[in-house]
Amino acid sequence: MTTSGFASQARFSAQARLRALQADIMDLILERDLEAGDPLPTENELALALGVGRNTLRESLKVLQALGVVEIRHGFGMFVAPSNFDALADGLTFRGRLSLRHKGGEALELVDVRQALESGLIGSAMDTMTSGQLAAVEESVIRMEELAAAGETFVEADSEFHRRLFEPLNNTLLISLLAVFWKVYRQIHLEVGGGTEDLTETAAVHRRIYEAVAQGDRSLAAERLNHHFDGIRNRITDAINE
Amino acid sequence: MTTSGFASQARFSAQARLRALQADIMDLILERDLEAGDPLPTENELALALGVGRNTLRESLKVLQALGVVEIRHGFGMFVAPSNFDALADGLTFRGRLSLRHKGGEALELVDVRQALESGLIGSAMDTMTSGQLAAVEESVIRMEELAAAGETFVEADSEFHRRLFEPLNNTLLISLLAVFWKVYRQIHLEVGGGTEDLTETAAVHRRIYEAVAQGDRSLAAERLNHHFDGIRNRITDAINE
DNA sequence: AACAGAAGGTGGGACATCCAATATTGTTTG
DNA sequence: CAAACAATATTGGATGTCCCACCTTCTGTT
Numbered sequence: 001m002t003t004s005g006f007a008s009q010a011r012f013s014a015q016a017r018l019r020a021l022q023a024d025i026m027d028l029i030l031e032r033d034l035e036a037g038d039p040l041p042t043e044n045e046l047a048l049a050l051g052v053g054r055n056t057l058r059e060s061l062k063v064l065q066a067l068g069v070v071e072i073r074h075g076f077g078m079f080v081a082p083s084n085f086d087a088l089a090d091g092l093t094f095r096g097r098l099s100l101r102h103k104g105g106e107a108l109e110l111v112d113v114r115q116a117l118e119s120g121l122i123g124s125a126m127d128t129m130t131s132g133q134l135a136a137v138e139e140s141v142i143r144m145e146e147l148a149a150a151g152e153t154f155v156e157a158d159s160e161f162h163r164r165l166f167e168p169l170n171n172t173l174l175i176s177l178l179a180v181f182w183k184v185y186r187q188i189h190l191e192v193g194g195g196t197e198d199l200t201e202t203a204a205v206h207r208r209i210y211e212a213v214a215q216g217d218r219s220l221a222a223e224r225l226n227h228h229f230d231g232i233r234n235r236i237t238d239a240i241n242e
Numbered sequence: 243m244t245t246s247g248f249a250s251q252a253r254f255s256a257q258a259r260l261r262a263l264q265a266d267i268m269d270l271i272l273e274r275d276l277e278a279g280d281p282l283p284t285e286n287e288l289a290l291a292l293g294v295g296r297n298t299l300r301e302s303l304k305v306l307q308a309l310g311v312v313e314i315r316h317g318f319g320m321f322v323a324p325s326n327f328d329a330l331a332d333g334l335t336f337r338g339r340l341s342l343r344h345k346g347g348e349a350l351e352l353v354d355v356r357q358a359l360e361s362g363l364i365g366s367a368m369d370t371m372t373s374g375q376l377a378a379v380e381e382s383v384i385r386m387e388e389l390a391a392a393g394e395t396f397v398e399a400d401s402e403f404h405r406r407l408f409e410p411l412n413n414t415l416l417i418s419l420l421a422v423f424w425k426v427y428r429q430i431h432l433e434v435g436g437g438t439e440d441l442t443e444t445a446a447v448h449r450r451i452y453e454a455v456a457q458g459d460r461s462l463a464a465e466r467l468n469h470h471f472d473g474i475r476n477r478i479t480d481a482i483n484e
Numbered sequence: 485a486a487c488a489g490a491a492g493g494t495g496g497g498a499c500a501t502c503c504a505a506t507a508t509t510g511t512t513t514g
Numbered sequence: 515c516a517a518a519c520a521a522t523a524t525t526g527g528a529t530g531t532c533c534c535a536c537c538t539t540c541t542g543t544t
Contacts, residue, residue: 042494063305063329067336072496094268121362172351
């Protein structure tokens with residue numbers, strides 16, 4: 001091992017040592033030119049190579065797993081993972097729930113960020129959107145309308161609508177971030193808002209957004225997206241005030 | 243314990259069990275109405291309460307620490323943590339470095355997201371910016387110019403400039419995200435670009451952005467921010483093509 | 485050829501034991 | 515009496531060992 005193995009001899013603070021171990025593991029992946037899907041050494045081999053105990057190594061590995069760096073499969077092995085933001089979603093959800101108990105500031109901050117991203121990027125997305133992608137967006141709207149007519153909630157269709165809206169940008173980081181924000185919002189909404197939303201109205205809002213996109217009117221699409229988020233923001237503030 | 247203790251008896255997949263443990267800990271924090279800074283039970287107490295071994299508990303705690311949910315202080319105790327996105331930065335940095343070895347796609351995606359956030363929100367930030375905050379922005383620009391004249395790099399001043407630009411929004415999530423993106427970009431830049439940038443030109447770009455903000459011209463500020471990010475994007479593509 | 489079972493290797497987990505850092509307490513000392 | 519120092523209790527940090535659970539693969543039977 002080249003740069004590794006120093007984690008145990010350093011007299012750094014404990015927090016720094018854990019981070020150093022994580023860095024060592026990531027460096028090892030980079031040094032060996034491993035790509036997503038490639039296998040890592042076994043836990044025992046890694047512990048030996050990095051000069052730490054197996055339990056200590058596992059703590060770092062679990063963190064890396066949570067960060068979406070490695071994928072751990074029981075009884076099979078460990079692998080370089082594809083992007084994964086589930087952990088970020090969990091952390092943000094917790095923060096949101098924690099803040100809702102008092103002022104709810106973080107939940108609103110999250111909506112603000114999501115609004116900036118979606119309103120700000122809808123124009124670029126429309127530029128490269130194909131007719132097939134546009135049809136997929138409408139399909140999501142139709143699904144929402146059908147479910148609304150039947151009185152059923154449409155969590156999945158709603159999420160899908162926003163994902164398809166920005167698929168043309170081919171930006172996986174953006175898609176992941178939006179998915180995280182959507183998931184966190186949904187969790188917070190379930191926690192406080194309950195099922196008090198007007199399904200038909202929500203579906204109609206999405207159809208109006210789709211129509212603006214279909215017409216190629218960038219500013220109108222951005223404006224209607226903003227209006228959509230204003231509604232979300234109001235729902236959160238209402239929930240905070242009980 | 244109310245909902246806890248079931249983690250060990252469930253025959254779920256290992257991954258699900260770990261996540262369940264994390265959820266148990268977060269639920270415990272929420273149930274006990276703990277706020278940021280409040281102490282958690284000791285490791286032994288928690289392990290006993292949740293019905294898992296201490297090592298298993300620690301693995302979850304380290305993940306929660308990485309997610310910024312808890313703060314662990316050796317020899318003192320564990321506490322509910324204030325927001326902390328360092329771990330996310332590490333994960334993203336790794337992804338960026340990994341992707342740079344091949345096509346560099348993720349690094350460019352990151353710049354796109356950051357550009358959307360900064361260009362999209364600069365207008366709102368200008369609306370609520372006080373004269374004091376504006377002066378702080380200029381102070382950062384001056385620091386950059388001084389350092390550029392002395393031939394020294396100005397990593398900290400650059401980061402500070404962007405942070406102060408969006409401080410008026412009072413959105414800690416946004417500030418954290420931007421800090422993460424900035425840190426990741428910096429790391430990637432050090433990895434490949436080296437110190438090949440024109441310091442004086444970079445400082446001048448920031449001054450032009452400041453001047454647009456000072457004049458209250460929202461569209462000009464957004465445009466100059468966009469230009470700034472175009473330069474960053476070019477630097478990355480140049481680095482990829484060696 | 486197809487299926488069933490055994491075997492080996494992998495990660496998952498629990499203890500017990502010791503190390504290290506921090507805060508508190510008690511003692512010494514001026 | 516007060517300040518400085520030292521001992522101690524408490525807490526997390528780290529390791530080794532043992533066993534369990536899961537997955538793959540091989541192998542032998544049907």
